[in-house]
Amino acid sequence: LEGVDKLAGMGVKWPTPIEMSVSALLQLGVPEEMIIVQPKYTDGTFSEAIEIHKILANLSYERVILVTDQYHARRAYLTFSTQLQKSGIKVFSSPSSYDMVFPEQWWLYGRDRSYVISEWIKIIYYWLILDAFE
Numbered sequence: 185l186e187g188v189d190k191l192a193g194m195g196v197k198w199p200t201p202i203e204m205s206v207s208a209l210l211q212l213g214v215p216e217e218m219i220i221v222q223p224k225y226t227d228g229t230f231s232e233a234i235e236i237h238k239i240l241a242n243l244s245y246e247r248v249i250l251v252t253d254q255y256h257a258r259r260a261y262l263t264f265s266t267q268l269q270k271s272g273i274k275v276f277s278s279p280s281s282y283d284m285v286f287p288e289q290w291w292l293y294g295r296d297r298s299y300v301i302s303e304w305i306k307i308i309y310y311w312l313i314l315d316a317f318e
Contacts, residue, residue: 229260229306230316233267240273247274254279254287255299259307262317 188198199207202221209219220239226232240248248268252260257279265275290296310316 229256229263230310230314233260233263236264237267237270240268241271245273247276249276249278251278251280253283254285255283255290255296255303259303259310262307263310266317 191198206219206221210216222232222235222239224235226235248264250257250260250264257277261275261277268275285296285299286293287296290300
């Protein structure tokens with residue numbers, strides 16, 4: 185963001201989205217030791233699920249809560265559950281209720297239409313090309 189870059193140039197530290205998410209979780213009472221921040225950058229849901237699996241496979245977690253936006257929730261759940269079930273970890277999906285989206289009328293709004301169509305194209309791609317879902 186241009187404004188964030190300008191602030192950084194003035195010595196102002198602007199929190200990253202991850203920092204803001206962690207802060208919100210802590211304020212909501214989630215214990216710090218239960219928050220795992222993915223240390224490696226990934227470029228998509230599939231690679232993120234693989235990286236998260238590597239992290240969680242070495243820990244003793246039996247279940248995780250996957251929080252994402254409403255339109256992305258289906259593909260994220262399918263992808264993460266397929267990866268994490270390899271280690272016996274159960275995934276629970278909890279789509280955010282704070283999105284500025286309208287799932288019950290997605291076809292009425294250009295942004296929502298684009299998002300829904302994009303997600304379905306990605307689901308088909310993951311299924312047919314990446315063989316991402318079992």
